[in-house]
Amino acid sequence: MRVLVVEDDPIIRADLGDALTAAGFLAESCGDGNEALFRGDTEDYDLIVLDLGLPSLDGLSILRQWRDNGRGMPVLVLTARGTWSERVAGIEAGADDYLPKPFHMEELVARARALVRRAAGHGSAIQTLGDLRLDANQMRVTQRGKPVSLTALEYRLVAYLFHHRDRTVPVTELLEHLYGDDESRDVNAIEAVITRLRRKMGAEVIGNRRGFGYYLRGTDE
Amino acid sequence: MRVLVVEDDPIIRADLGDALTAAGFLAESCGDGNEALFRGDTEDYDLIVLDLGLPSLDGLSILRQWRDNGRGMPVLVLTARGTWSERVAGIEAGADDYLPKPFHMEELVARARALVRRAAGHGSAIQTLGDLRLDANQMRVTQRGKPVSLTALEYRLVAYLFHHRDRTVPVTELLEHLYGDDESRDVNAIEAVITRLRRKMGAEVIGNRRGFGYYLRGTDE
DNA sequence: CGGCGTCTGTCAGCGATCTGTCAGGTTGGG
DNA sequence: CCCAACCTGACAGATCGCTGACAGACGCCG
Numbered sequence: 001m002r003v004l005v006v007e008d009d010p011i012i013r014a015d016l017g018d019a020l021t022a023a024g025f026l027a028e029s030c031g032d033g034n035e036a037l038f039r040g041d042t043e044d045y046d047l048i049v050l051d052l053g054l055p056s057l058d059g060l061s062i063l064r065q066w067r068d069n070g071r072g073m074p075v076l077v078l079t080a081r082g083t084w085s086e087r088v089a090g091i092e093a094g095a096d097d098y099l100p101k102p103f104h105m106e107e108l109v110a111r112a113r114a115l116v117r118r119a120a121g122h123g124s125a126i127q128t129l130g131d132l133r134l135d136a137n138q139m140r141v142t143q144r145g146k147p148v149s150l151t152a153l154e155y156r157l158v159a160y161l162f163h164h165r166d167r168t169v170p171v172t173e174l175l176e177h178l179y180g181d182d183e184s185r186d187v188n189a190i191e192a193v194i195t196r197l198r199r200k201m202g203a204e205v206i207g208n209r210r211g212f213g214y215y216l217r218g219t220d221e
Numbered sequence: 222m223r224v225l226v227v228e229d230d231p232i233i234r235a236d237l238g239d240a241l242t243a244a245g246f247l248a249e250s251c252g253d254g255n256e257a258l259f260r261g262d263t264e265d266y267d268l269i270v271l272d273l274g275l276p277s278l279d280g281l282s283i284l285r286q287w288r289d290n291g292r293g294m295p296v297l298v299l300t301a302r303g304t305w306s307e308r309v310a311g312i313e314a315g316a317d318d319y320l321p322k323p324f325h326m327e328e329l330v331a332r333a334r335a336l337v338r339r340a341a342g343h344g345s346a347i348q349t350l351g352d353l354r355l356d357a358n359q360m361r362v363t364q365r366g367k368p369v370s371l372t373a374l375e376y377r378l379v380a381y382l383f384h385h386r387d388r389t390v391p392v393t394e395l396l397e398h399l400y401g402d403d404e405s406r407d408v409n410a411i412e413a414v415i416t417r418l419r420r421k422m423g424a425e426v427i428g429n430r431r432g433f434g435y436y437l438r439g440t441d442e
Numbered sequence: 443c444g445g446c447g448t449c450t451g452t453c454a455g456c457g458a459t460c461t462g463t464c465a466g467g468t469t470g471g472g
Numbered sequence: 473c474c475c476a477a478c479c480t481g482a483c484a485g486a487t488c489g490c491t492g493a494c495a496g497a498c499g500c501c502g
Binding site: 443444445446447448449450451452453454455456457458459460462463464465466467468469470471472 | 495498499500
């Protein structure tokens with residue numbers, strides 16, 4: 001899950017990044033409005049956390065431009081003053097959720113998860129597929145009730161496949177979402193992770209369609 | 222836009238109904254938890270506004286049960302006390318948005334609209350032509366309901382013809398699209414692929430107009 | 443600081459599958 | 473009738489995905 005944090009205050013930005021990273025997101029951040037506008041337009045994020053109080057370019061304008069350009073990713077808006085008229089403005093501009101400062105990191109994380117979940121079309125933080133179960137809150141995967149011990153990277157891959165269970169996910173997409181675009185990784189890196197995952201969960205769990213990509217299937221299918 | 226308001230206080234319930242009706246929704250309401258549970262499970266709403274403080278049955282339990290039953294409609298949760306831990310609980314249970322009382326009706330309406338808007342954004346990636354069906358999500362093609370096993374290249378060709386079903390596509394265009402411009406492939410490469418496709422799907426599916434190119438047609442036309 | 447264990451990307455080799463090429467055959471228009 | 477366009481089967485080289493081995497990176501702890 002790739003998330004972009006747009007926030008000018010370096011300290012808050014770092015805090016947000018840390019919290020989201022700890023929650024299993026791949027967090028990138030940016031403090032400049034124009035850069036944010038560009039990256040939101042060109043890159044593929046699962047979520048954007050957007051502070052409205054930016055110095056260079058108004059957050060609402062950025063959001064509006066994204067929407068005008070047809071970008072539909074979930075956007076969680078942060079703002080310092082919590083008047084309801086401002087909330088309405090944010091939502092009308094195309095925000096998916098709204099969080100007034102000050103807020104608890106736990107709440108931000110919960111809302112971030114909810115947005116990603118909702119975007120994926122699922123209602124609950126706990127999802128099951130076959131005898132597999134993914135708990136987004138605890139970042140745990142269980143199989144037949146038994147916990148599967150996964151590394152952070154492995155979990156992110158499984159979680160991504162889980163959220164896109166109805167599709168075959170191209171390797172390029174996995175590369176984009178597991179690592180930032182700046183990092184150049186070999187396709188083989190994904191293959192290595194897949195191999196390790198299959199060793200842990202059984203070869204049947206993750207399927208591959210040559211030339212297309214990977215997909216998840218319950219082991220009891 | 223059909224919306225269900227679940228709220229035990231008759232006055233608030235009426236206010237909500239009025240505001241939503243004025244906003245263009247078709248509002249139904251209900252004050253009892255068990256009835257709400259049933260209607261949410263069996264009826265088809267575009268949105269549900271759910272008060273957590275119900276006498277008979279806890280709102281969170283209702284929500285959780287809906288989600289467990291696979292009901293994915295947007296749910297906007299209302300609650301009296303606005304502690305952040307409660308919000309987290311609501312969101313974790315599968316709420317799509319959260320509004321603490323007291324709130325302004327304008328904000329509720331704005332959020333309701335946003336939720337419905339977002340849920341409507343699920344454009345279908347499935348196209349049909351004759352007895353052929355192309356699922357862009359799964360990157361799969363079915364014929365008369367039966368899946369056709371295609372390689373990546375074959376799929377790309379079919380998908381391209383599908384997207385340009387209304388015209389005859391020149392071979393040069395297919396070459397350009399299937400391979401990068403830099404790669405020099407023989408026209409015969411395309412012909413080979415076409416042959417393989419016809420063998421898999423039946424010769425009638427892909428037509429050719431001598432000197433012009435290829436086109437797709439449903440096999441039952 | 444140094445040692446230790448874990449995580450993870452890279453490399454190389456292997457099968458299996460895919461797919462472009464070639465060498466014909468077939469068709470259709472002029 | 474002739475030529476170009478198209479079809480097709482066979483085949484070999486290319487590609488893709490899988491895996492084991494390895495080493496650099498990182499964090500942890502004494």
